[in-house]
Every structure is written in C-alpha cells, then in structure tokens.
Amino acid sequence: MVKVPISSVVPGAVVAKPIHNENGILLVPTGIILDEKGIRRLAGLGVQEAFVLYPEQETAKILQQYYESPHIDDIIYRRTRIKAQQLTKKVMHAMLSNQKSINIEKISNIIDEIISQLLDVDDIILTLSRIRTIDDYTYEHSVNVCVVSLVIGIDLNLEPYKLKQLGTGALLHDVGKISISEDVLNKPSTLNAEEYNEVKAHTEIGYQMLLNSGISEEAAQIALYHHERYDGSGYNRNLCGEEIPLLSRIVTLADSYDAMSNNRVYRRGLPPDVVYKEIASLSGRHFDFDITERFLRRIDLFPVGTGVVLNTNHKGVVVSPNKLLPQSPVIRIFRDNTDPKNANNSPNYVDIDLSKTKYLFIKETF
Incomplete structure (x- = not known):
C-alpha cells in the first residue's frame, strides 16, 4: 500500500484505505478499483491524495518471488x-515377509527422538509447508500422522x-495395508463392495500383526480403531464417542488431516x-469435539505461502497468519515492475x- 497524489494514481489501482472528502464524508470505500473516470471525479471533488495498491503480477511470478524467500523449516x-x-518401511516389509519379530527398540528410540524435538518447539503451528511430501506416500503418510498425533497429544x-504409545501406534497405524492388493490400493475409481471390504479389513489385520510382533495392546489398538468415527459411522467395530480409546481418537483426526x-x-x-473447514464441520461427528478444537488451534486457516484471490480479484500470497482472526491474514500483493509508480525503487509489493x-x-485460494 502506498500513499500517492491523486494526480499520480493510474487506472486499475485498488483503494487500500477509504477516501473521504474534507468534511469526512465517505467517497470511496476500501477495495474499489479506480478507473480513469473515477480518478478524474475524485480530483474534481478536491481529493488531494489516496492510499492505493496496484494489480498483481501473474500467479507464477507471485509464487516464484515468494518461494525465493526463506521458508520455515520442518518441525522435526x-x-x-x-x-x-x-x-x-522396514517394519512393513518385515511383516509382509511374515517375520513376526520387529525391532521394537528402534521404534521406541525414533518416537523418543520425535517427541524430544516437538517439545523443544514453543508454539507449534502445523502447516503444509512444514509437513513435507515424499514420493512414497504410505511411509511418509505414517510419519506425518505420527507427528500430528504427537502434537495433539502434547497439547492434551x-x-x-x-x-510413547501414541507415537508408536500412529507410526504403525497402517501396517495392515500390506494385506491390500496393489490394484485395490492404487485404484483411481470408486471401489466395489468386495474391494471396500478388503480395504476395511486392514485395521483388524494390522492390529493382529502388531500384537504378534510384541507391540503393546494400547498402541496396537490404534491400528484397530483409527477408522472408527465419533458418531459410530466408522468401521469395523462401529464404536462411538468415548467407546473409542483416546489415542485412537487422536490418530483418527491426524490420519484424516494428512489424507485430505x-x-x-x-x-x-x-x-x-x-x-x-472440512475438519471443523466434522467435529462431533467424525471427530472428538475437544480434540478437534485443540487441533484447529494448531493449524493455520491460511498458512504462510498460500496463494489467495481477494474479492477484488487481485492475487497475492499470505505472509503472516492472524491467530485471533484466522480468516484475515496479512497478504502480500505484487505490483507489476513496469508500473510507472515503481520507478523510484520502492518495493514492488504491498502488504x-x-x-x-x-x-x-x-475469495478463494490457489
């Protein structure tokens, strides 16, 4: 946003602060795009200056400029x-080969390492830029669910x-998926009844695998119950409310968050x-209300780096979230380098x- 003489405003500029006449009467509200006729009319009404911002560059350039700036590192x-x-990956391959013995000590150590690193962070906010995606979905998904679950557990x-039990069960919650055929697991279209039953069976199979491998009952139950829903609409036991163990209720939400x-x-x-918004709408239905409330405090509605479109159709990038008003972050709008108003080496963006x-x-994100 820049303050310029009305004579220097060019058509297409967006009003960044309301324009009033000398008597305090509102002439133009924030967000209005000025055309040549409007600028002349303001000048004729005696308006001397205005706070304006200029139209965006094309989307690719906005994102390129933002992503060249430093990013927040992973929370682990x-x-x-x-x-x-x-x-x-090793644990799941071992189970696929019918090896009952897995290295529980290594699992325990890695959970301790993750917990220690999370406890070192004063105010954890989960965003997509922090939970990184690696090509091998199943294993990266397991780690993401583990991290998100532990963040919720620490908050609780x-x-x-x-x-420790939460982290172990969350990391291994999907081991039963090794029983699902690749064709079904990677099917791009809707599953038929037989295929869906095959998928649903992975919770029971994973539970037995973990018990047989020496994992505690409490951690193994996470594999069994992570597709149960708070309202009883999940599978396979159709449990509802607090019939579902607390740790499983946590992983249910973390699993859904990462999958979405x-x-x-x-x-x-x-x-x-x-x-x-989807998770918020499912609170008390799919997810425990209290867990959902705590979780939503740990994620940003509009994470830093999100491309956004304003109601004026200007595009920008979120540069700072707003904890009190999450729907109203600070947005950076980039001005065109060819804009004559930018000839004095002023920053080519406005916040x-x-x-x-x-x-x-x-209005929407991109």
Whole structure:
C-alpha cells in the first residue's frame, strides 16, 4: 500500500484505505478499483491524495518471488523424518515377509527422538509447508500422522508413557495395508463392495500383526480403531464417542488431516483452508469435539505461502497468519515492475492486513 497524489494514481489501482472528502464524508470505500473516470471525479471533488495498491503480477511470478524467500523449516529434523520413514518401511516389509519379530527398540528410540524435538518447539503451528511430501506416500503418510498425533497429544498434556504409545501406534497405524492388493490400493475409481471390504479389513489385520510382533495392546489398538468415527459411522467395530480409546481418537483426526491434504491416486489434495473447514464441520461427528478444537488451534486457516484471490480479484500470497482472526491474514500483493509508480525503487509489493479493512476479504485460494 502506498500513499500517492491523486494526480499520480493510474487506472486499475485498488483503494487500500477509504477516501473521504474534507468534511469526512465517505467517497470511496476500501477495495474499489479506480478507473480513469473515477480518478478524474475524485480530483474534481478536491481529493488531494489516496492510499492505493496496484494489480498483481501473474500467479507464477507471485509464487516464484515468494518461494525465493526463506521458508520455515520442518518441525522435526529432516534426518529424523527420513529415519522414521525408512524404519516404517522396514517394519512393513518385515511383516509382509511374515517375520513376526520387529525391532521394537528402534521404534521406541525414533518416537523418543520425535517427541524430544516437538517439545523443544514453543508454539507449534502445523502447516503444509512444514509437513513435507515424499514420493512414497504410505511411509511418509505414517510419519506425518505420527507427528500430528504427537502434537495433539502434547497439547492434551498426555503423560510421557501415553505419548510413547501414541507415537508408536500412529507410526504403525497402517501396517495392515500390506494385506491390500496393489490394484485395490492404487485404484483411481470408486471401489466395489468386495474391494471396500478388503480395504476395511486392514485395521483388524494390522492390529493382529502388531500384537504378534510384541507391540503393546494400547498402541496396537490404534491400528484397530483409527477408522472408527465419533458418531459410530466408522468401521469395523462401529464404536462411538468415548467407546473409542483416546489415542485412537487422536490418530483418527491426524490420519484424516494428512489424507485430505495430500494428493491421492483418486483425487488431488485439498487446499489448507478447505481442509480446515472440512475438519471443523466434522467435529462431533467424525471427530472428538475437544480434540478437534485443540487441533484447529494448531493449524493455520491460511498458512504462510498460500496463494489467495481477494474479492477484488487481485492475487497475492499470505505472509503472516492472524491467530485471533484466522480468516484475515496479512497478504502480500505484487505490483507489476513496469508500473510507472515503481520507478523510484520502492518495493514492488504491498502488504495488506485484512483484519484492518472491512471491505477486502479472501475469495478463494490457489
């Protein structure tokens, strides 16, 4: 946003602050795009200056400029994430080969490592830029679910033993998927009844696999119950409410969050704001209300780096979230380098705090 003489405003500029006449009467509200006729009329009414912002560059350039800036690092170390992913892969391959014995000590150590790193972060906010995607979906998904579950568990002040069980069960919640054929697992279209039953069986199979491998009952139950729903509409036991163990209720939400957020063979991942709203709408139905409330405090409706389209059709990038008003972050709008107003080496962008204007709001994301 820049303050310029009305004579220097060019058509297409967006009003960034309301324009009043000398008597305080509102002439133009925030968010109006000025054309040549409007600029002349304002000048004729004696308006001397205005706060305006200029139209966006094309989407690709906006994102390119933003992504050249520093990013927030992963909330756990990259080496820890890779180690956990590789360990999950080894465990699942061992079970596929009917090896009953798995290295529980290594699993325990990696969970301790993740918990330790999460506890070192003062105020964890989960965003898609922090939970990174690796090509091998199943194993990366397992690590993501483990991290998200532990963040929720820490917020709930679970005792160390419970956190350990939560992390172990979350990391291994999908081991039963090794029983599902590749054709079914990667089918891009709707599953038929037989295929769906095959998928549903992975919770029971995973539970037995973990018990047979020496994993505790409490952790193994996470594999068994992570597709149960708070309203009883899940599978396979059709449990509801607090019949579902607390740790399983946590992993149910974390599993859904990561599944919604990432690309699958049958659909693309949903934008962060859509995921946020979907999870909020399922609170008390699919998910425990209290767990959902705590979780939503740990994710941003519009994470830093999200491309947004304002109601004025200007495109920008979120540069700072707003914890009190999550729907109104600070947006960076980039000006065209050919704009004559940018000839004095001023920054080629303007930042708009949406919480400070009643007229600008986010229409959609990209």
